[in-house]
Amino acid sequence: MTSQVFAGQALLPEGWARDVVIGFDAAGTIARVETGAEQAPGMERVEIMVPALSNLHSHAFQRAMAGLAEVAGPSADSFWTWRDRMYRCVGSMTPDDIETVALYLQIELLKGGFGHLVEFHYQHHSGTGVPYANPAETSLRQFEAARQSGIGLTQLPVFYAQSDFGGLPPVAGQRPFLHDVDGYLRLMETVRARAAEDGQLAGCAIHSLRAATPEQMRAILAELPEEAPIHIHVAEQMREVEASIAWSGRRPVEWLLDEMPVDARWCLIHATHLTDSEVTRMAQSGAVAGLCPATEANLGDGIFEARDFLAQGGRFGVGTDSHVATSVAEELRLLEYSQRLRDRARNCLAAGEGSSTGRRLLGGALAGGHQAAGIAKAGLQVGAAASWLVMDHEHPFVGTASGDTLIDRWIFALGDQAIRDVIVRGKKVIENRRHALDEEIAPRFAEVLRKIQA
Template identity: 60%
Template structure:
């Protein structure tokens, strides 16, 4: 199926804004938008009968695509105090070896894996801009354009966030040699955004931007970018990921990172606070009330030993969250959501932490991450958190995930049991088909460009080993 003609899908079970419904017909127009959703229907001649229950595809709200190629290469123990900061040295080594062709190959492979894991859109937090010595490419947007090409090749939806990065630590500390490929001053960064705007428009990508962290930008630089950029898309920032970051921020400003951010920047629904792991109860409440999304990356946060986000208190305060795969040691919706809930259980030594009494945990966290991810990705009004209940609806793009109805766990389930079994008993392999903007990108667990993408990725891995 392509987006060149209208089409009608028929699913025996589908997750709608009103909840799970049976015998659902979904009409998709030539532009890949859902025209109508009707429950209680009979399959009509010409309908495409889907092979299992369907749910909306989720936005992956935090990705550093190049890091997928180094997954598993930083798992050799050091002196016993290994942390994010020691992992970062392996990341810098990878940065020094990746050229534009490599980045495109890595991103394409990653984006196929994300589609197979149930993600329909990726928010690319992109800070690998230049050559190893910091020299820009002939086109300063070269590396961003390779991300756009990888998204086009695979068909995944893309929200592209070029990252402003200028310093090594709070107070404008000089960057290290390993950070040279990341660096801009405000003028060059604003010029990059201007260069990318027509390219994103031409490919259907959404353009926003990110400030890497409070370590990497001075307050004056942040304000200049916020005031000068004409973009209305999302704004993301790493914040309070590490205890050392909190200590350094206190030494610099007398305030903790989330506290400083909320006191000094216009944080609202456009913003996504990535990680926000280390917060006081007051910071947790204030971030929840700001309308910003907390961008959680449970598998990466566990891999790096970052800590556990205070999700129970944040959700109780009305906070919005979504999930991302960050360094891509995991690439599926199920792994991230499962680990999010399990982290809360391990900390609290209690079960079923992120659902109200009597509610399905799988449905509760899936709905929340679906809405928060859409908001953080800057998707169309009506898909953002707080505007409508999550689910497959008329007017939305046809970004759909079909779960494997031949799997006995799924075949025997109905309603919210489907999500509970997918997220807690099964995993990424449960995704059978994925449609993006009305076109099938994954069929029977395969992408039609998979062999070429795998060959290119294997070349990069052999280069990096």
């Protein structure tokens, strides 16, 4: 049986259309798109429909420490001093805490315009590094959170074995993350089975070139299903770039493109520090640049070369990483603003004269985010997930706009207030800015925060 929704205007892959009927089946897959249609009696109506995006990079547990690393230390603060604070947070969390934080975060992300989440999950063991009775315990908690929140999920269990280039042994704070290759492959099997059972997706993540040797990477890649997405942190910090050169004589992205089969299955997270040659080669590879502008700004990482990368046909998506921000609008806005601040120009990422910057950002992040999540079809089209945002037409900034102006006002002037309802695979998970579990999850999340801050 097919359900149907009528939209006064909807953003389709080919552009804006009016009087649109979207029909979807019981599995939440779009089966029919008709434009210039009439609203049948009893058919639900919305005024403005925009496709929901995929968030391509998340460490859910880090939402609990947002705002706890903003006090200056006795020496120069950096990503590396922040990482020490993060290790302390990890060591105090139980599986129940991990599930609570993941659920709270997923609800926030839904309200922020994300219908699907790629969870780069590396918090595998207890704080002392001792595996749980079920080695996949914390991975399964991510699926349980998604079952309750209603968000789509691609889980990427993370391989992490070393502390730095050249196979240096891990440090104490990394004990909750560690696997050998065989243990990691068993974990991936469990995650893939649960994903299939829940109608979700799974892939692979190698934490970074610091955390895995080339031999370990090749052994893992040899066991992956052909369709599985592959994600890796790379070239986030200059210290990482310098260490890579000292180890191999090559920069991280250069080494990766030389030594690994990087193609459209891959998502290179951050890739902040690139040469002109690396920008070109990465764009030509078909890999997605996984950008997390709010986290990259918070950590002082630097600015991705988005202007040159997009000009060469590069693909990108956005994630919220450490979750100092949780919305589509904030990430896309900061991506554009970072280019403006660096280049002292405006509308840096627009497609050309007369084109909307917001529309270029939204379309690119939609396509790249879905590709990085392992989703074959993006947007409101037959065969894609029935996942969309209902914009609040009663808000003056929304109700007086149409077409691409509406997108520009959402991203650059309004933010999350523009979003009223969120539908994921045909189910309304956010209604009038509320989730059914809001009242239940808030006090549970507060208890975890008290524990973390103690």
